[in-house]
Amino acid sequence: MPFIRTARGARRRGATRRRRPHRLGSHDFDRWLDHLVDIAVITALAVGAVALVLTLLL
Template identity: 60%
Template sequence: MQDRKPRHGATRRRPSRAQRSTGPSLDMWLDRLVDIAVTMALIVGMVALAVTYL
């Protein structure tokens, strides 16, 4: 007999980032780079709109 609980769904769950590794990973650096790029794009866009309407 099976002692395991039945699984729901076909997708296997991956361990969270905290469980995978404690050191900085490439994913963390890429996430930070994307955050900075999006923030810069928003700032540039807002400045462009302000310059256009002033």
């Protein structure tokens, strides 16, 4: 079975896309900001759930 050629003629090596080399820059800041927002949202949901449970129980 012949290899499937891409537009540039390079051989494909499976369905998994390869990541680009890591470069420092604004992408690192965006990634950390995403993590910070995730933590803030999870914390807010946890506090809201605890408040709801306490309101219903008391």
